[in-house]
Amino acid sequence: MNDETYRRKQATKVTFINEWLSKLGAAKRVKQGWSNRFKIDMLYQYYEGFQTFIDNGEIVQPYVVNLIYSTIEQKLPSMLFDNPNFTLRPRPYGTEMNLDEAIPLVQTKEDALNFISSRAEFGLSDKHELAVLDAFFGFGVIETGYSDERVANPNVTATDKNPLNNLYCKQIPFDTFYVAANANWDLSMGKWWGYWEWVPADDLKKYSRNLVVTLGAAEAYENDFANTGYSDTGSGKIPLDDGYHDNVAPAGCVKVWFIEDFENMERLTFCFDNCSDGDQLLLKEKLDASKISVLRYGKRRKGWYPLPPVYNWISPQDEINDIHQTYRIHRKRFSRKYAIPDAMDDGEVDKFIAGGDGTCFKVPKAEDRPVPIEDAGLDTANQASLNISYDDMNRITGSTDEERGVADRQTATQSAIINNRAQIRDSKQTLRVANFLTSVSRNILRALGKAPGSFWVSSRLPEGLLGEMKQALQWKKVPSRIFKTEDYDIDLSVSSISPIYQAQDKKIFMEFLAILTQYEILSMSPGLIREAAYRLGYKNSTVLKQFQELAQLAAIGRVVQAKAQLGPVGGEGQQPSAPGQLPQQQTDASTPSDAQSIMNLVFNRQGVQQ
Numbered sequence: 001m002n003d004e005t006y007r008r009k010q011a012t013k014v015t016f017i018n019e020w021l022s023k024l025g026a027a028k029r030v031k032q033g034w035s036n037r038f039k040i041d042m043l044y045q046y047y048e049g050f051q052t053f054i055d056n057g058e059i060v061q062p063y064v065v066n067l068i069y070s071t072i073e074q075k076l077p078s079m080l081f082d083n084p085n086f087t088l089r090p091r092p093y094g095t096e097m098n099l100d101e102a103i104p105l106v107q108t109k110e111d112a113l114n115f116i117s118s119r120a121e122f123g124l125s126d127k128h129e130l131a132v133l134d135a136f137f138g139f140g141v142i143e144t145g146y147s148d149e150r151v152a153n154p155n156v157t158a159t160d161k162n163p164l165n166n167l168y169c170k171q172i173p174f175d176t177f178y179v180a181a182n183a184n185w186d187l188s189m190g191k192w193w194g195y196w197e198w199v200p201a202d203d204l205k206k207y208s209r210n211l212v213v214t215l216g217a218a219e220a221y222e223n224d225f226a227n228t229g230y231s232d233t234g235s236g237k238i239p240l241d242d243g244y245h246d247n248v249a250p251a252g253c254v255k256v257w258f259i260e261d262f263e264n265m266e267r268l269t270f271c272f273d274n275c276s277d278g279d280q281l282l283l284k285e286k287l288d289a290s291k292i293s294v295l296r297y298g299k300r301r302k303g304w305y306p307l308p309p310v311y312n313w314i315s316p317q318d319e320i321n322d323i324h325q326t327y328r329i330h331r332k333r334f335s336r337k338y339a340i341p342d343a344m345d346d347g348e349v350d351k352f353i354a355g356g357d358g359t360c361f362k363v364p365k366a367e368d369r370p371v372p373i374e375d376a377g378l379d380t381a382n383q384a385s386l387n388i389s390y391d392d393m394n395r396i397t398g399s400t401d402e403e404r405g406v407a408d409r410q411t412a413t414q415s416a417i418i419n420n421r422a423q424i425r426d427s428k429q430t431l432r433v434a435n436f437l438t439s440v441s442r443n444i445l446r447a448l449g450k451a452p453g454s455f456w457v458s459s460r461l462p463e464g465l466l467g468e469m470k471q472a473l474q475w476k477k478v479p480s481r482i483f484k485t486e487d488y489d490i491d492l493s494v495s496s497i498s499p500i501y502q503a504q505d506k507k508i509f510m511e512f513l514a515i516l517t518q519y520e521i522l523s524m525s526p527g528l529i530r531e532a533a534y535r536l537g538y539k540n541s542t543v544l545k546q547f548q549e550l551a552q553l554a555a556i557g558r559v560v561q562a563k564a565q566l567g568p569v570g571g572e573g574q575q576p577s578a579p580g581q582l583p584q585q586q587t588d589a590s591t592p593s594d595a596q597s598i599m600n601l602v603f604n605r606q607g608v609q610q
Contacts, residue, residue: 010278017280020259021272023192026181034305043137043310047072051321063325068313072136079430080129086113086441086490093487106488108459112448112478113441115457116167121155127171128440131295132433134174136310140295141172141195142440146447151203151256151269163451163480167444172197172292183304187262190304193292194259194268201254204271207282213254214274256282260290267291289446293439297429341368438490449483512538516547524558526551 035041045051047069052062088110090102117124131140146167147153153168172195180190187193201213249255254274260267269283298307340349341364348361352370355361363369459476515522515532522528526548533544 013281014278017270017272017278020268020270023180024178024257027178030181030303031178031305034303038308038311039314040138040308043308043314046310046314046317047137051317063321063328065320065324067320068310068317071313072133072310075429076129076132079132079433081433081437082125084117084124084437084441086110086117086438088113088488088490090487091489093485097487102487105482108476108478109445109483109488111459111476112457113444116164116444116448117441119164121165122167122169124169124440127169128433128437130171131436135295135297135306137308138174139177139306140436141174141177141292142436143170143172143292144168144440144443144447145291146450149203149206151199151206163453163455166451167447169440179304184302185299185304187304191262192259194257196255196257198250198253199256200252201274202252204254204256204282207269208279211279211282212276213271215252215254260287260292262287262290289443291443291447293436293443295432295436297432338370338372340370343368344370441490442486445483445486445488448480451480454479508536508538512536523551524555
């Protein structure tokens with residue numbers, strides 16, 4: 001490559017980098033406007049209990065009743081999937097599908113997906129909990145992919161030979177995540193998003209041997225840390241400089257951007273601040289599909305960024321704290337004051353003030369004794385305001401006092417209505433979390449397609465008729481090439497240790513059994529059993545399969561019983577058949593009876609309707 005060609009390529013590269021710097025600048029301004037509008041930097045502080053930003057010293061601490069923390073902790077158990085179980089269903093890929101081949105292939109993918117998602121090394125349970133928590137204050141982000149490079153996967157070790165350990169699940173704080181300035185809710189406009197993180201400078205050597213990374217002075221970190229304006233209130237440190245995390249790097253690290261450009265289907269890696277001009281673009285690679293999954297709760301008419309739920313909880317939370325602080329000040333102030341007559345001797349006054357229990361002192365006259373000054377009363381409007389504030393908090397958060405473990409003031413009927421409404425509201429959020437995890441699981445399957453060779457996973461236990469277990473554990477070797485095609489749909493069910501889910505599962509199962517017992521016609525058809533389970537929300541496919549197998553056996557038994565009760569064609573009292581009619585009678589006897597006859601026998605009806 002001659003010098004002219006090199007300069008031309010460098011100029012093109014610099015222009016490309018400057019375009020992305022401009023895009024990021026606009027994206028930062030839009031996100032900062034969203035953050036300022038909804039006080040994003042303050043919301044998480046409220047969750048942790050730092051609900052005042054006035055330094056009163058260590059002696060006088062403000063009174064805080066942290067209902068935001070208790071409300072989120074009350075809602076999280078019904079939204080988290082402690083043991084997510086993914087179910088894959090085959091669907092046509094391309095123009096053809098061989099169902100006999102598709103079922104075992106998709107079953108293998110399902111076994112691999114559930115094995116990986118349950119691995120402690122992968123950490124899906126913990127990281128999706130952090131993403132769900134993040135969504136209360138902004139939005140939750142998880143990136144899932146495959147990489148044997150430390151730049152993308154910090155869990156990589158040089159001696160590890162298991163390709164599954166190169167799969168990574170990364171929870172990305174929403175503080176570092178940006179979308180295009182003109183992005184709408186579904187990103188059909190804007191069409192890029194990305195995030196930054198601190199990366200050790202040594203890890204960037206993989207991109208180019210000639211890459212020069214400039215690090216700041218070692219003492220700059222400590223100096224910047226000391227100047228960020230922290231205020232110690234005795235219960236913790238409240239950061240007063242919101243830009244601290246963006247500006248101060250850990251020692252030996254630089255800020256690296258990872259951007260997914262859906263317009264050109266490229267994944268871009270930049271290091272803007274610490275590389276020379278033309279070298280900021282570290283990597284440009286083809287992007288087949290996004291590695292990032294995002295969880296958002298509150299939709300807005302315009303823009304990509306959501307409405308954080310906690311934002312609407314701030315006003316009643318502040319009001320509750322203010323009223324309790326008023327009670328506290330009134331209770332702790334020095335209120336015992338007395339009027340001392342002028343004629344009272346100073347020595348007697350000292351005994352009156354400093355004397356212990358039972359102290360006697362002299363007064364000139366009985367009517368000249370010290371007179372207590374009545375303390376100011378506390379307005380009853382404070383208690384009324386406190387009750388209103390608690391009710392406002394319940395309405396806004398969609399929760400009740402019973403869910404927090406205390407008695408509510410509503411009647412039983414009102415509490416039941418509020419509880420039903422709260423369950424509907426929570427189920428909507430749970431569905432959003434389920435869709436979020438389904439997106440993560442799809443990214444896991446895509447990442448498996450990049451693994452070299454094969455890997456071992458434990459498979460679902462094989463079952464015989466009526467769920468008979470044939471062996472305790474089975475391992476299978478899975479080739480990565482089967483994950484190249486997306487010939488599946490994904491359903492998500494949950495197996496949780498939460499008492500909430502246990503009670504719900506028990507209720508649904510008992511309702512399902514009651515329906516099967518009450519309506520016998522359901523047990524005659526596997527399809528009807530599946531439909532009844534679907535309507536009630538019962539989704540245990542293994543148990544449903546057993547019910548369906550029992551239904552098939554019962555249907556066969558009813559046919560045999562009906563044939564025996566109906567007897568031979570012609571019945572008693574008829575004339576013996578002619579020799580030529582015997583084959584026809586045998587054929588009629590081996591043919592199942594009509595459905596109406598069987599139904600009459602099953603339900604003990606008299607007569608056969610023609």
